[in-house]
Amino acid sequence: xxxxxxxxxxxxxxxxxxxxxxxxxxxxxxxxxxxxxxxxxxxxxxxxxxxxxxxxxxxxxxxxxxxxxxxxxxxxxxxxxxxxxxxxxxxxxxxxxxxxxxxxxxxxxxxxxxxxxxxxxxxxxxxxxxxxxxxxxxxxxxxxxxxxxxxxxxxxxxxxxxxxxxxxxxxxxxxxxxxxxxxxxxxxxxxxxxxxxxxxxxxxxxxxxxxxxxxxxxxxxxxxxxxxxxxxxxxxxxxxxxxxxxxxxxxxxxxxxxxxxxxxxxxxxxxxxxxxxxxxxxxxxxxxxxxxxxxxxxxxxxxxxxxxxxxxxxxxx
Amino acid sequence: xxxxxxxxxxxxxxxxxxxxxxxxxxxxxxxxxxxxxxxxxxxxxxxxxxxxxxxxxxxxxxxxxxxxxxxxxxxxxxxxxxxxxxxxxxxxxxxxxxxxxxxxxxxxxxxxxxxxxxxxxxxxxxxxxxxxxxxxxxxxxxxxxxxxxxxxxxxxxxxxxxxxxxxxxxxxxxxxxxxxxxxxxxxxxxxxxxxxxxxxxxxxxxxxxxxxxxxxxxxxxxxxxxxxxxxxxxxxxxxxxxxxxxxxxxxxxxxxxxxxxxxxxxxxxxxxxxxxxxxxxxxxxxxxxxxxxxxxxxxxxxxxxxxxxxxxxxxxxxxxxxxxxxxxxxxxxxxxxxxxxxxxxxxxxxxxxxxxxxxxxxxx
Numbered sequence: 001x002x003x004x005x006x007x008x009x010x011x012x013x014x015x016x017x018x019x020x021x022x023x024x025x026x027x028x029x030x031x032x033x034x035x036x037x038x039x040x041x042x043x044x045x046x047x048x049x050x051x052x053x054x055x056x057x058x059x060x061x062x063x064x065x066x067x068x069x070x071x072x073x074x075x076x077x078x079x080x081x082x083x084x085x086x087x088x089x090x091x092x093x094x095x096x097x098x099x100x101x102x103x104x105x106x107x108x109x110x111x112x113x114x115x116x117x118x119x120x121x122x123x124x125x126x127x128x129x130x131x132x133x134x135x136x137x138x139x140x141x142x143x144x145x146x147x148x149x150x151x152x153x154x155x156x157x158x159x160x161x162x163x164x165x166x167x168x169x170x171x172x173x174x175x176x177x178x179x180x181x182x183x184x185x186x187x188x189x190x191x192x193x194x195x196x197x198x199x200x201x202x203x204x205x206x207x208x209x210x211x212x213x214x215x216x217x218x219x220x221x222x223x224x225x226x227x228x229x230x231x232x233x234x235x236x237x238x239x240x241x242x243x244x245x246x247x248x249x250x251x252x253x254x255x256x257x258x259x260x261x262x263x264x265x266x267x268x269x270x271x272x273x274x275x276x277x278x279x280x281x282x283x284x285x286x287x288x289x290x291x292x293x294x295x296x297x298x299x300x301x302x303x304x305x306x307x308x309x310x311x312x313x314x315x316x317x
Numbered sequence: 318x319x320x321x322x323x324x325x326x327x328x329x330x331x332x333x334x335x336x337x338x339x340x341x342x343x344x345x346x347x348x349x350x351x352x353x354x355x356x357x358x359x360x361x362x363x364x365x366x367x368x369x370x371x372x373x374x375x376x377x378x379x380x381x382x383x384x385x386x387x388x389x390x391x392x393x394x395x396x397x398x399x400x401x402x403x404x405x406x407x408x409x410x411x412x413x414x415x416x417x418x419x420x421x422x423x424x425x426x427x428x429x430x431x432x433x434x435x436x437x438x439x440x441x442x443x444x445x446x447x448x449x450x451x452x453x454x455x456x457x458x459x460x461x462x463x464x465x466x467x468x469x470x471x472x473x474x475x476x477x478x479x480x481x482x483x484x485x486x487x488x489x490x491x492x493x494x495x496x497x498x499x500x501x502x503x504x505x506x507x508x509x510x511x512x513x514x515x516x517x518x519x520x521x522x523x524x525x526x527x528x529x530x531x532x533x534x535x536x537x538x539x540x541x542x543x544x545x546x547x548x549x550x551x552x553x554x555x556x557x558x559x560x561x562x563x564x565x566x567x568x569x570x571x572x573x574x575x576x577x578x579x580x581x582x583x584x585x586x587x588x589x590x591x592x593x594x595x596x597x598x599x600x601x602x603x604x605x606x607x608x609x610x611x612x613x614x615x616x617x618x619x620x621x622x623x624x625x626x627x628x629x630x631x632x633x634x635x636x637x638x639x640x641x642x643x644x645x646x647x648x649x650x651x652x653x654x655x656x657x658x659x660x661x662x663x664x665x666x667x668x669x670x671x672x673x674x675x676x677x678x679x680x681x
Contacts, residue, residue: 019572019574021572021574021575022572022573022574024574025573025574025577025578026485026489026574028481029481029482029484029485029488029489030485030489030490030494031481032477032478032479032480032481032482032485033481033482033485033486033490033494033495033498034494035478035482036478036482036498036501036502036505036544036545036548037497037498037501039505039540039541039544040501040504040505042516042520043508043512043513043516043541046516046519046520046523047512047515047516047519049519049523050515050518050519050522050523092415093415093418093419094419095415096411096412096414096415096416097415097416097419099412099415100412100413100415100416101416104409104412104413105416113416115670116420116423117419117420119423119663119666120419120422120423122598122599122662122663122666123423123426123602123659123662124601124602124603124604124630124655124658124659124662125510125602125603125604125605126602126604126630126633126634126655126658127426127430127602127655127658127659128426129634129637130429130430130633130637130651130652130655131422131425131426131429131430133637134429134433135425135429136425139376142374142376142377177422180419184419208401208402208404208405209405209408209409210404210405210408210409211401211404211405213408231507234507235507237509238507238508238509238510238511238512239509240509240510240511240604240605241604241605241608241630241634244638245634245637245638267509267511267605270511270515270605270609271511271605271608271609274608274609275608275609275612278527278528279527282527285515286515286518286519289511289512289515292509292511292512293508293509293512296507296508296509296512297504297507299507300503300504300506300507301503301504304500304503304504
């Protein structure tokens with residue numbers, strides 16, 4: 001409760017003084033921050049607490065009579081497979097879109113175009129699920145038949161081709177569409193930060209636009225693209241509803257992307273099983289959710305580490 | 318000076334005379350301006366038209382046209398302009414194609430949802446619940462209300478926490494705690510929505526038993542997803558408030574908390590409001606956590622602390638995957654619910670942009 005200025009002399013004190021309001025405000029904001037940490041810790045603690053019964057239960061009481069690992073392993077496989085397809089499709093596409101917006105599109109319309117791509121991220125996942133099952137799935141049958149005909153010797157396209165198109169391939173493609181905006185957004189930002197001098201130097205030496213991009217923009221933006229891809233991967237791993245609606249599940253572990261028997265993903269399996277589950281089955285699902293939490297945590301932490309390392313070197317801020 | 322240049326030129330001349338002619342001396346004739354369009358048009362007519370005539374789909378026709386166009390363009394440019402220019406043109410085509418491919422799903426999604434959803438986009442859909450409805454008719458009145466209530470509670474809980482955390486990070490949090498919060502906000506951004514739902518369930522199940530479902534649980538789950546988004550966007554905006562403003566306030570003897578509430582936050586309020594709106598838009602369409610925490614019901618339930626509630630995304634999901642007999646009315650309602658969701662999300666996005674533009678601080 002010191003006064004702001006020395007009233008007698010009118011001389012300001014050296015540093016901003018601490019009022020009661022100040023103390024309250026500091027503690028309020030700090031409390032909010034701490035609350036946030038508590039919530040995240042709560043996520044971990046409560047998930048573990050509810051998963052423990054499944055961890056210690058004998059395997060014949062778990063759903064399907066499998067051990068916990070045997071139950072979760074195919075789901076982890078399905079999760080990684082679908083996310084991998086999404087990543088393989090979305091990363092080159094995302095880089096292309098980002099380059100188009102940052103270096104190819106006329107400056108005046110670049111911003112609206114970027115906004116359009118961002119809108120892809122705004123569409124709720126349930127809508128992507130309906131779209132994938134109703135439009136993309138049936139439309140993919142022709143492609144799947146062709147792939148099976150010509151590339152059937154690859155384990156991915158061994159067939160038999162699903163007639164409904166509710167396959168791992170389509171689930172992966174829907175996920176690709178859903179993670180495209182984040183990959184694009186992150187790549188776009190780093191491409192835009194490429195030092196103008198590097199670009200102009202390349203052009204002045206007679207480089208074509210592509211050569212300039214290859215020599216100045218891409219090396220500068222590489223870590224941004226990687227972290228964007230990993231953020232996208234984190235999202236694809238945890239995406240639930242689109243996969244739950246699109247994928248026709250049989251539970252086996254297979255690399256076959258175009259047949260009607262697919263491994264489920266952790267998230268989709270929870271969404272499908274949870275409403276009808278009770279007792280130990282719920283604990284098992286929560287245990288699988290815990291596995292998903294850990295996987296996405298690792299992927300996201302890696303992505304953030306790359307972003308932050310880059311930020312220190314770039315001098316962009 | 319002049320002799321030096323003369324010498325250099327003479328040397329260059331002798332080199333030119335002896336060595337093979339460098340390509341730079343033969344003037345590169347660029348392709349005429351309109352020729353890419355000409356080639357594209359020709360390819361579209363010949364390849365695309367041919368494919369369609371043979372009875373194949375539009376998708377195949379467009380794909381083949383694009384592939385043949387890229388190949389033809391590369392070939393022509395390579396012959397006329399040389400390999401470097403040709404590569405440049407090829408990449409331009411690829412990058413543009415990538416953009417068009419990215420837009421295709423957006424257009425397709427919106428077109429599909431509008432086409433399928435418009436059938437039941439009527440007054441009854443917004444005024445009737447599903448209580449006692451067997452076949453056609455009925456609506457999502459209960460689901461619309463449920464979505465609004467649950468999202469509103471989530472927003473009321475998340476926004477103050479998010480704002481205050483962001484203020485702490487930008488204005489106070491220099492130490493270990495600040496760094497820890499920053500890191501874990503990043504981590505929280507990546508929490509899968511279904512895990513947020515499981516968290517809310519695990520939390521409430523400890524107190525109310527394993528069968529618990531209530532609207533408030535859904536709000537808690539949405540909070541886990543929403544808080545980090547609010548923190549991130551607010552943090553970015555507070556960071557770009559110029560330090561001169563803060564220093565000017567301090568110089569006038571204004572205490573720090575008054576500086577923050579009267580100077581820093583008002584300066585960035587437009588962006589903060591816009592970021593908060595986007596955060597709401599993000600959670601309003603969340604399905605998975607609500608599926609876990611809130612479930613579904615057919616009647617109107619306005620009490621978020623008592624039992625299951627219907628929400629639009631979950632309503633749409635169940636109508637689609639578990640339709641009754643006959644199927645058609647259920648599928649129609651599912652699509653209409655999806656359409657309402659899209660409209661809601663797009664409206665929130667638009668609102669966010671308008672807010673940001675309308676209240677943006679004037680720059681000179």
